[in-house]
Amino acid sequence: MDSITSIKLSNKTLPAIKSPGVMMPVADYLKLPVKVLQFGTGVLLRGLTDHVIDKANRKGIFNGRIAVVKSTNTGKTDAFAEQDNLYTLQMKGIKNKQLTEETVINASISHVLSAADEWDNVLKEAENPQLKVVISNTTEVGLQLVEEDINQQPPASFPAKLLAVLYHRYKTFKGSNDSGLVIIPTELLPDNATILKSIITKLIAFNKLDAGFEQWVNENNHFCNSLVDRIVTGRPSAHEQQLFEEKNGYQDELLIVSEPYLLWAIEGNDTVRDLLSFEQADEGVTVIPDIEVHRELKLRLLNGTHTLSCALAFLTGFEHVNTASEDPKFADFLQGLMAEVRAAMPNTDSKLAGDFSDSVLDRFRNPYIQHQWIAIAQQYTTKIITRVVPILKAHYKVHNRAPVYITKGFAAYVLFLSTIKKDGDAYYALYKNVKYPFKDDKAIILIEKLTDYDAGSMAVAILSSSEVWGEDLTTLSGFADAVQNYLTKLTNGNLTTVSNGINLS
Structure with missing residues (x-):
């Protein structure tokens, strides 16, 4: 040496x-x-x-x-x-x-x-x-x-x-x-x-x-x-x-x-x-005296954003968080999503939430951390239940309508579940012809249910599963229709390759 x-x-x-x-x-x-x-x-x-x-x-x-x-x-x-x-x-x-x-x-x-x-x-x-x-x-x-x-x-x-x-x-x-x-x-x-x-x-x-x-x-x-x-x-x-x-x-x-x-x-x-x-x-x-506000910001704006953008990123062709976050169109999606989450937290200090959002975007773009989206997708449904459903319901309580970006993220999640394949007793996601092991204990019933429904009724099939969500999410006014609308756009080709960006208007 x-x-x-x-x-x-x-x-x-x-x-x-x-x-x-x-x-x-x-x-x-x-x-x-x-x-x-x-x-x-x-x-x-x-x-x-x-x-x-x-x-x-x-x-x-x-x-x-x-x-x-x-x-x-x-x-x-x-x-x-x-x-x-x-x-x-x-x-x-x-x-x-x-x-x-x-x-x-x-x-x-x-x-x-x-x-x-x-x-x-x-x-x-x-x-x-x-x-x-x-x-x-x-x-x-x-x-x-x-x-x-x-x-x-x-x-x-x-x-x-x-x-x-x-x-x-x-x-x-x-x-x-x-x-x-x-x-x-x-x-x-x-x-x-x-x-x-x-x-x-x-x-x-x-x-x-x-x-x-x-x-x-x-x-x-x-x-x-x-x-x-x-x-x-x-x-x-x-x-x-x-x-x-x-x-x-x-x-x-x-x-x-x-x-x-x-x-x-x-x-x-x-x-x-x-x-x-x-x-x-x-x-x-x-x-x-009370750190709950920081726990909520982390759970909703960091963990929730990870969860809601995961399927969209993976299906679009991004392997790592940092590369997706550097893409201008995906970055626009992230910013819109976090703005929507903040809007569902009206009692949180706006500057604190805004600064936290900026720090999350910085962290997502970090080129020194190669965080795979498929790793984030493990136990996906549990993460949706704990991180997303509460903020979805909070948004309805404040605004009484389907949130645009949360709905897009939910639609991508449903589409992602429909692509999961079974190999023996195990499940996997396919990315660039490589099989990635997929573990999601609560998703099995949803994956099996999707095989019995056509593309036009996937949203209702998933959202009505009270045994998974603990309630029927189709009772949220307009949510199932909004999710299905974006699902239809995704399956009709509006989810494009990385090089062409994302079109989910």
Whole structure:
């Protein structure tokens, strides 16, 4: 290997890294105290929450580092130790309609502890008077009740591990009012902190812990629901890794890549906001009393737009989200669709919704993320039920008519289902003569039903299926006729190839 790239990222080698495109750690970062205990070493935490904390430290705002707990037995922590817990984050994509790239050496992590091998040291973190925050991302499975003794070395489940830490802290500081923590789970579940606290309460009872401790948990700790959103693709390919090393002159086994966009919405009061001063470091972080508006925007304007444009893009010949979004006519469809969704959310701040829509279009156009439409189409019908039907009904409630772009997206979805083929017990979608596995548990009844109806009655066949939708969608005034109208246009050739654009007037 080239002598330049033989430099491996660490505290000692930092002075030798001279690449002008790399943002170096803040001076004296080693002197910053640990203020955060983090359960999880995954790329989402390192690419989002840890990035925010590192960014705040650079601005002299938060001035605290992170002790990370590796909760699972899979994988190793060797790379963290060898690199003194430094790692590089590359943020690449489109922001404010401009292609952007930023490379940062993140120095937010102080040390990494293995729960399996160093549990006593994990508990000692609870003795730190400067500790203020607990962050977790243990996947959705991690937020489950396992009735177990918290005196195990270590407890098996994340909630029991957290309870052991809290109990040790309570005993260390004798239940003082100022020894409580702000606890922010980032697992992708609605009301994640509410769920976590409920499990903690049940485990307190199971372990027969004293009433004073439970009172301290309830009165002096803040369990904050949160919502995180950022695509962190993780470690790049071997070729991209080599290009990075040749360009920047050092090796990094922990290098990860993300998009520029980030959202970290945290539910909390003024006290929580004061403790989480890193909120000031990035416009994507917000601490507010109710984060539901951000959940709705993500569900409707991001996820819903993905879902409603998926079939149209796939049938038109686009394989990836970014290439479709760069097509002028498809981009017009996306903008019209999002405007229609916003119109069905009249109580949402218009500027907030507009800014979010712009960020979604930027994210869709990101050339560094090759997101296949067929991947988005998996479990398509469930996504329609959860993401689209509520906004469709909301639009009717406000405007009492069939929404144009939502109707077009629904028509394309019906046509897409009619193209799904069966091979044995499995189903597949055909794209450029390639079979793509298709899984949609709720669509089977619809796919089978379409074989019994002619092209002119497909909309009624699909929309009247109360067993799928939970209601008869043909009762929405004019909706079935509007869907059928666009279906007829699609089947008569108005859905053209990529090179010819889209005509769904």
